[in-house]
């Protein structure tokens with residue numbers, strides 16, 4: 001939505017990859033069984049548009065072979081008896097930012113297709129390559145905008161990643177053509193001057209907006225626009241946008257808004273979940289209390305679902321969006337379910353169930369809400385092979401207990417998920433999540449090692465990079481998350497005061513990732529990332545000197561999950577003592593710290609700084 005929001009996106013996205021790749025990527029290794037012939041008998045079938053009633057669905061070689069009553073199938077076809085359950089097309093989330101384990105989590109919760117609205121181009125290309133080779137059957141299918149269209153200094157540029165910006169209509173066609181060459185499935189445009197959030201940032205002018213939309217259309221691509229305010233929404237639709245990636249929460253809809261959208265044949269992805277979160281409501285919290293969902297949520301998912309955006313100095317209300325949906329429904333505007341995961345208050349996959357609930361709260365019938373997550377996005381985004389249960393379509397399916405066409409909350413009681421006829425191994429995922437939670441609980445109780453009470457971590461006086469306690473210093477760079485930043489550490493002579501040695505950290509930030517980093521990491525436990533109770537101390541202090549650039553201290557805690565808290569410092573030509581209280585790191589008291597990093601980035605370029613006398617005080 002605004003800069004804070006996107007910062008949050010990248011903090012989440014980036015560090016998901018960071019942590020995920022540090023730990024064993026067991027989820028990705030789960031091997032799907034090969035697709036075979038099976039029939040799901042006697043389920044209530046919602047085909048994406050309407051209820052077919054009780055029927056059989058026969059799947060062969062990843063596709064739906066037949067739908068009907070008492071289907072005759074080959075004798076070797078497995079029979080899945082599903083009376084009392086409801087079979088739906090696999091869900092489509094029409095607004096996400098995919099990265100790390102996003103697509104795995106999505107499929108666990110029945111989302112078999114994600115329409116990503118801005119991610120790393122390299123990630124998008126890699127996933128698509130794997131998908132084309134028939135891999136990744138345990139991951140949601142990805143369609144992506146790749147990079148986004150924004151003004152220089154506009155929303156999306158604030159992370160040091162190279163986002164190709166635009167400043168005039170003339171640049172539009174080459175910009176769009178470059179995105180298509182990279183593999184973008186559609187074009188995402190940002191119109192947001194920050195005013196909805198009481199801030200200000202540059203944004204594309206209406207002429208450039210229109211030129212990008214026209215350039216996309218010239219190449220047969222859909223143009224989707226992120227907007228901040230109702231005024232932006234009108235401007236985007238007037239410029240010919242095919243759809244909006246959000247509704248607005250800054251004002252009640254003008255009485256003709258629905259008719260206006262309908263007259264322009266545009267579609268809307270309201271993203272009620274994230275609008276609720278932006279309004280200060282932790283929209284995902286109810287999901288974390290649902291017994292059908294809890295076993296499949298990692299502790300990081302839970303942390304993020306319980307968050308919301310900080311209060312902005314403007315009056316934002318998700319209720320305005322709900323009022324707008326009443327108008328959209330009356331005007332027959334296509335409404336698509338999208339979550340904007342993994343923003344604060346959301347998580348991949350699981351949040352679509354909250355979005356469905358909010359769509360129903362806004363006045364859609366449960367069937368209309370289900371269509372908003374199946375047939376409607378499939379039609380809108382020209383995904384002709386999915387979104388409905390019919391012969392010849394992909395066997396992307398979701399089987400749930402009960403009847404979500406009557407009670408939308410029933411989508412949460414998932415029996416099975418299939419992608420291309422291959423059943424997702426939810427049991428293994430559930431066991432892995434349970435084990436990770438147990439391990440974290442155990443580790444958090446681990447007392448600090450002896451030596452902690454003195455507080456000195458390292459003064460490097462013995463000429464090595466050893467630490468007095470914990471698991472020592474190691475280089476950490478974004479290469480583990482697909483980046484190309486390089487780094488090294490070495491003990492150098494000299495140091496602060498009468499010190500003989502210090503630790504020098506240098507490298508090159510590639511800038512190819514929005515959260516690029518390079519530096520050193522120290523963990524207080526016997527192994528990297530094992531959380532330890534350091535609450536007997538109140539702050540971390542260190543001496544620093546360097547090239548004058550800004551650097552970051554990152555602290556990971558078990559309760560904070562994959563997202564580190566960070567504080568910046570400047571390493572100037574003179575040695576300077578820097579003391580940061582634990583509480584400055586998202587209010588932690590230090591009881592479950594798992595790692596401390598000193599890093600450069602995310603801005604691209606070379607860097608060099610030294611640290612010395614690192615201690616807890």
Ligand SMILES: [Zn+2]
Nearest residue numbers: 001096117340
């Ligand atoms: Zn978004």
